[in-house]
Structure formats: C-alpha cells, structure tokens
Amino acid sequence: MSLQDRITEVEERLSRACQRSGRNRDDVAVIAVTKYVSLETTRAVVASGYKRIGENRWQDVEPKWEALSNEQHDVEWHFIGHLQTNKVKDVIGKFAYIHSLDRLSLAKEINKRASGMENKIKCLIQLNISGEDSKYGLNPDELFSFAEQVREYPAIEICGLMTMAPFESEPEQTRPVFRRLRELRDELNERAILDKPVTELSMGMSNDFEVAVEEGATWVRLGSLLVGKESL
Numbered sequence: 001m002s003l004q005d006r007i008t009e010v011e012e013r014l015s016r017a018c019q020r021s022g023r024n025r026d027d028v029a030v031i032a033v034t035k036y037v038s039l040e041t042t043r044a045v046v047a048s049g050y051k052r053i054g055e056n057r058w059q060d061v062e063p064k065w066e067a068l069s070n071e072q073h074d075v076e077w078h079f080i081g082h083l084q085t086n087k088v089k090d091v092i093g094k095f096a097y098i099h100s101l102d103r104l105s106l107a108k109e110i111n112k113r114a115s116g117m118e119n120k121i122k123c124l125i126q127l128n129i130s131g132e133d134s135k136y137g138l139n140p141d142e143l144f145s146f147a148e149q150v151r152e153y154p155a156i157e158i159c160g161l162m163t164m165a166p167f168e169s170e171p172e173q174t175r176p177v178f179r180r181l182r183e184l185r186d187e188l189n190e191r192a193i194l195d196k197p198v199t200e201l202s203m204g205m206s207n208d209f210e211v212a213v214e215e216g217a218t219w220v221r222l223g224s225l226l227v228g229k230e231s232l
C-alpha cells in the first residue's frame with residue numbers, strides 16, 4: 001500500500017467517525033507517528049501535509065529532527081513516549097508538546113531545564129486508565145492532586161490529557177477508557193485546578209482511533225496505519 005493510499009483510507013475513516021459523532025473534522029488533528037519509518041518516509045509524510053510528527057525516543061528521532069529542522073520544514077514535534085528524566089535536557093525546546101508527563105520528578109526536571117526559556121513547555125498529563133502494569137501514566141485517582149502540584153512549576157503549561165488504551169481485537173472495547181479520559185478532563189476544568197481550562201485529549205492509535213474520535217479525541221496518534229512500518 002502506498003502512502004497516498006494509506007492517507008486516503010485514514011482520512012475517510014476519520015471523516016466518518018466525525019460524522020457519526022457530530023464533530024467537525026477540523027476539531028481532530030492527526031499526529032503522524034514516524035517511529036517505525038525512515039527519514040525519507042518521514043519527509044514524505046510531512047510533504048503530504050502532516051506537520052505534526054510524533055516520536056517516542058530521542059535516540060531514534062535525533063537524526064530526523066536535525067535533518068528536518070535544517071531543511072526548514074515547519075514540523076511541529078510531539079514527544080509521545082516515556083521520558084526518562086536524564087533525557088529531558090535533550091528534548092526540551094525541540095518538541096512543541098510532551099504528551100507523557102506522568103510523575104513529579106519529571107515535572108521538576110522539565111521546569112528546571114526550561115527556566116530562562118522564552119516559552120513555557122507544553123505538556124499533557126499521561127494517565128493509565130486501564131491499570132495495566134505495562135503502561136505508564138498516573139492512576140486517575142492521582143490526577144487532581146498531581147495537577148495541583150504541577151501548578152507550582154511556572155515553566156510548565158498543561159494543555160490536556162493523554163492515554164493509551166489496551167490493545168483490543170474488538171476496538172469497541174476501548175470506549176470506556178477514552179470516555180473516562182474525557183470525563184477526567186472535564187472534571188479537571190470544572191474544579192478549576194489549573195489556571196485555565198485544558199482542551200486537548202491525546203487518545204486513539206491505529207487500532208482504535210475511530211472510537212477515540214467518537215469519545216472526543218482532539219489528537220489521534222497514528223503510526224502503522226498511516227505511515228506504515230519499515231524494518232529500520
């Protein structure tokens with residue numbers, strides 16, 4: 001399947017999911033996850049109009065980041081993977097968003113490395129809603145106290161919430177996870193814990209993005225279905 005065919009399929013399915021749930025296609029943005037593909041393919045993805053690029057390991061993305069930044073592509077980089085504290089210094093200032101803020105020690109390090117920078121670091125709080133051991137993220141019970149504590153870090157701006165659903169052969173099964181993330185965002189805003197309401201819901205991947213869109217995703221993170229998988 002060519003990249004163009006993949007894009008056509010994804011866009012059709014996205015549009016239908018938006019229609020089904022009464023949403024505007026413009027209210028859902030695609031983050032193209034390029035961790036499985038080469039620099040050349042990443043370039044082609046950007047050239048096709050997907051300017052939001054998601055990656056989850058600095059070691060792997062560094063050459064792509066260097067190349068595309070030098071070529072002056074207007075890429076918006078999203079760090080979506082688990083972020084080790086000792087890697088914060090590498091990614092800070094290079095990624096427009098960090099989707100994986102999941103512990104105070106990480107918030108503290110981001111705040112430290114970002115102080116003196118012109119812009120705040122935009123982060124999403126990652127939640128582990130399914131409770132699987134293999135997944136990173138805060139327990140939902142910890143969200144509100146965590147948000148209160150993160151307010152103490154002036155260089156961090158919380159923009160929303162992120163989660164990964166368990167892989168299900170029947171994607172419909174993921175719905176409660178996505179619904180819960182939306183409810184948690186709404187409750188965070190109702191309680192007005194942060195200085196301003198957060199909007200973003202980063203949820204849904206190749207296997208389950210339609211369900212996530214129906215439940216209010218503002219960002220879907222699409223890897224294999226959209227950009228394919230190459231043996232690197």
Ligand SMILES: *Cc1c(COP(=O)(O)O)cnc(C)c1O
Nearest residue numbers: 033056080205206221222223224
């Ligand atoms: C790899 C990855 C994705 C994309 O996965 P696909 O199933 O290939 O779409 C999305 N989010 C995160 C956090 C990832 O690590």
